[in-house]
Amino acid sequence: MTIYTVSLIGFGGVNRALAELIAERNETWQRELGFGLNIVGVSDLHLGSVISPNGIDARMLTATRFEKGGFANLSGGSAEPRSLHVVRSAPADIVVEATYTDPATGEPAISHCRAAFEAGRSVVTTNKGPVALAAAELKAMAAACGVGFEYEGAVMSGTPVIRLAQSALAGAEITGFAGILNGTSNFVLGRMQTGLGFAEAVAEAQAAGYAEADPTADVEGFDVRLKVVILANEVLGATLTPDQVDCAGISALTPAALAEAEAAGTRWKLIGSAARDASGRITAAVRAERLPLAHPLASVSGAVNAITFQTGLLGDVTVTGPGAGRIETAFALLSDIVALHRKATPLALREAAE
């Protein structure tokens, strides 16, 4: 039986949801997926850190209401976050990176990834920062270290977009994509269609838990821009950085503009897109676009995300699914671990040799 040891870096909503899944489903996974998970390290800015080579009971970890610094009460625990120490020293096969995204530097996540690879550990992450800003370097480093690096959750949470493009559509000759990649702004647009002003709609999104206290990254397109960079680089072989992508959001739109568009048989959507032209040049953009109502993306409503890949051999292929949610995003991490397992990366080989 294969058990992978994991360190959880960041213990907010996503990694907490993963720990809940481990607590509830480890036996099922061993039976149906061929592996189980054992948490040997956790670090969190608020709660502290803990290393436990024999494993930490996932039920205890998720059921306990820890105070600030509360991991100090655990055996092997500390009130200090010590993330890099946990990455390096907890004996994990896989480091699960789910700290906050810094869109400017990608830190501290990039350092966490590098330290994991150096220590011979694979990384799975839902963090857009390291993937948008340093994917090429990190992929090369993982390969050189003989470990895996998977990041399905960096775009559209657990909806398998990156994996679909890289794996199931390999050979289909993807020439571009266009998507609704931010559920918050799509929710806000939907509420504005009912006549609400921008500020009112944002307040509703905040009340519903879709928007953060500072909604700028969502409504001004910065979140979508990181996802466009990730997808363009992954799927089209581009080498874009975020500053090379023109970016505009939805804050300038008015209910009147939305109503006028609707009356004309069109609908405003915040679209992230990229395409390779005949000369091989790749252009990418984030902007509100007026789509015909019959366009497949026009009917994507609420906090749902969707992306259409344009391909040479298949025409358009569209995937629609959740783009957020703690369990949905934790599934992305699980699916990354499934991918590592099935690729029989050194993980599995090491396991088999033991």
Place this chain on the structure above:
Amino acid sequence: MTIYTVSLIGFGGVNRALAELIAERNETWQRELGFGLNIVGVSDLHLGSVISPNGIDARMLTATRFEKGGFANLSGGSAEPRSLHVVRSAPADIVVEATYTDPATGEPAISHCRAAFEAGRSVVTTNKGPVALAAAELKAMAAACGVGFEYEGAVMSGTPVIRLAQSALAGAEITGFAGILNGTSNFVLGRMQTGLGFAEAVAEAQAAGYAEADPTADVEGFDVRLKVVILANEVLGATLTPDQVDCAGISALTPAALAEAEAAGTRWKLIGSAARDASGRITAAVRAERLPLAHPLASVSGAVNAITFQTGLLGDVTVTGPGAGRIETAFALLSDIVALHRKATPLALREAAE
């Protein structure tokens, strides 16, 4: 460099399209996918058969206008189809099965698969028959023979539905699915919405090349039923046979019924679905359903196909894409070969050892 030898069983639209892709893209595939293809055998009911261990020029094969029995003019050729002989004797790593689908027996495709496995050859197929009627037996046989068996094109042509469910959604706890799985009937329904009668709409579909001379399998749901059986067995672990699936088509619908539904904010669609209930029992059906206009499948129009997977961890994930077309279906075969290649099945190991 890895070159896989292939036999093309059936040389109708799909395998001819694959041969065209080989003629045009073999160098690109070697560079981008890591392998090329070399055709060493072809058989066709109309054209005859040919075995050529060193390979058959794909450009010649696709550019020549062969008469009935015309393969006899080729070196190693015969006017007789001799499909089983080609499967057994042409030195192919991979047998590409694309003969017609017999929905009652699955033959001769099932025999082609068995013979291929016995000869140590992997099979990729777009043929619904063997997958709907004998998948369990054939998968076990392929595994016992140490070869691969892939069949993405059996449902929704090259749109990666089976691969998505089996691979990218592994662990997401799929509980059911509902889809528009037949483009012809969806096209016919769309035309009837404009006021055309059933017979007129079918005639238009025939003129557009969407419907066959006998449209029964498409409009009465029999084609969808095979796909529902394939997906329920693959994705839900069912062991259904086609006769266990209630099946009704669209021939009883009238333009008046469609208009009435539309006025009530609903739309008729031919839906193939299956679900596992709380007790673990799996039910499946094919029938016309009145969907609310806001339902994601209600807006799928024309010959496009779509399927929604219901999952425990991700909620609904929908894939929309082509469900037919010769190049689109040939891509399914290519994607199957990519999957064999990446799984490093004995194919690749053998290649590496040589």
